[in-house]
Amino acid sequence: MAPRFLTGFRDEHRALWGHHPVRIRHSLADTGLFTDEALAELIDAYPRDNYDLLHMAAQGTGNLADWREGDLGGIDGATALQTIFDGRLWINLRRVHEADSRYARLLDDIFAELAELVPGFSTFKHNLGILISSPGAQVYYHADVPGQSLWHLRGRKRVYVYPNHAPFLPEDQIERIVLSYTEAEIDYEPWFDDYAQVFELEEGEMLNWPLNAPHRVENLDTICVSVTTEHWTRDIRNSYAVRYANGLLRNQLGIRPPPPDIRGTRFWLRAALAAGVKKSGLLKRYQADKRIEWQLDPDTPSGVRPITPFVL
Numbered sequence: 001m002a003p004r005f006l007t008g009f010r011d012e013h014r015a016l017w018g019h020h021p022v023r024i025r026h027s028l029a030d031t032g033l034f035t036d037e038a039l040a041e042l043i044d045a046y047p048r049d050n051y052d053l054l055h056m057a058a059q060g061t062g063n064l065a066d067w068r069e070g071d072l073g074g075i076d077g078a079t080a081l082q083t084i085f086d087g088r089l090w091i092n093l094r095r096v097h098e099a100d101s102r103y104a105r106l107l108d109d110i111f112a113e114l115a116e117l118v119p120g121f122s123t124f125k126h127n128l129g130i131l132i133s134s135p136g137a138q139v140y141y142h143a144d145v146p147g148q149s150l151w152h153l154r155g156r157k158r159v160y161v162y163p164n165h166a167p168f169l170p171e172d173q174i175e176r177i178v179l180s181y182t183e184a185e186i187d188y189e190p191w192f193d194d195y196a197q198v199f200e201l202e203e204g205e206m207l208n209w210p211l212n213a214p215h216r217v218e219n220l221d222t223i224c225v226s227v228t229t230e231h232w233t234r235d236i237r238n239s240y241a242v243r244y245a246n247g248l249l250r251n252q253l254g255i256r257p258p259p260p261d262i263r264g265t266r267f268w269l270r271a272a273l274a275a276g277v278k279k280s281g282l283l284k285r286y287q288a289d290k291r292i293e294w295q296l297d298p299d300t301p302s303g304v305r306p307i308t309p310f311v312l
């Protein structure tokens with residue numbers, strides 16, 4: 001019998017899953033994989049290509065203010081962790097299941113349990129990330145391409161989840177994310193918040209939201225540790241392909257594309273176009289670079305030491 005993490009799962013969650021944000025109690029912390037010691041050990045050997053380290057402005061400032069990428073600079077995991085806890089910083093360890101087999105097993109167990117709990121939830125290309133951040137840190141308004149859940153483990157954070165359609169998520173902007181022309185950022189207006197669902201997540205609560213729903217996160221006055229899991233389904237893959245093709249039509253050919261349906265002949269033509277162009281690598285020159293502008297430094301008050309920027 002696989003471990004059961006979704007201790008608060010109720011019948012209503014089965015009906016809501018994927019259609020409406022749901023908050024469910026979980027027991028991921030019992031694995032012992034998210035203590036300071038475990039996180040420091042992970043950071044010690046983490047591959048450069050698989051983490052994002054970010055600095056940002058204080059909450060309540062303009063969208064994307066001071067959102068600048070940094071580098072761990074080879075400092076040891078325990079010091080890096082403490083420097084993040086003391087600053088206004090956020091690290092995203094991506095693809096943790098590839099770095100350590102214990103997290104790979106956890107990821108398999110999570111999706112095995114979800115497949116049992118939610119009929120028809122047939123997923124592939126699973127991914128596990130760990131987010132570690134300072135008290136008062138924030139992640140600005142953005143949308144992600146795969147299906148996602150956020151499993152909160154330590155501290156308290158406020159998550160704003162917005163409807164996954166215009167004006168909160170304009171088609172041309174999700175297309176640009178799918179094409180990797182931008183990373184995940186989309187235009188934000190403060191009045192969007194009036195239409196958001198807001199969750200103050202406590203330790204041991206997870207949140208799942210509808211595909212591509214824009215969201216932003218504010219830590220409360222605590223350090224925060226969370227896991228993100230990502231997944232793909234056949235529908236998510238088809239929606240990716242159609243938006244890829246629509247983005248090509250709009251950006252490269254100046255054609256206003258049809259709606260992003262994922263059925264019928266129009267869909268298959270666009271899926272073929274997307275597959276062909278993606279394979280060709282033709283879009284590489286339009287895609288966003290990852291520019292590193294600072295290095296983590298425990299001896300500065302902010303933990304941030306500017307460096308000569310370089311592209312990763």
Ligand SMILES: [Fe+2]
Nearest residue numbers: 142143144215
């Ligand atoms: Fe996100």
